[in-house]
Amino acid sequence: MAGRTKNDDRAARERARAYAARKALHDTQIARRRRDNVIVSIAAGVVILAAVGAQALFYTSGPGVATPEPSSTVTPSEAPSVVPTPPTVTPVP
DSSP states (O other), X not given: OHHHHHXXXXXXXXXXXXXXXXXXXXXXXXXXXXXXXXXXXXHXXXXXXXXXXXXXXXXXXXXXXXXXXXXXXXXXXXXXXXXOOOOOOOOOO
């Protein structure tokens, strides 16, 4: 029976060692995923802010800026003003 107990103890130690190794690996993977998610989120935020800033800069001071053009308004044409002339008096014969 002493041999069996020794083998059981060895198997239990091996299972405990394998469990601890799997748990450590799992914890490391979770920490890495969390770190990667934070890094990607920050990078995505920076890219989005850069895109919004570039668009704002382009449309406020770049070649995409709207140039003010004079609007074509209808101006009244100068009609000849009719100045009343006094009636001419014709001499009676």
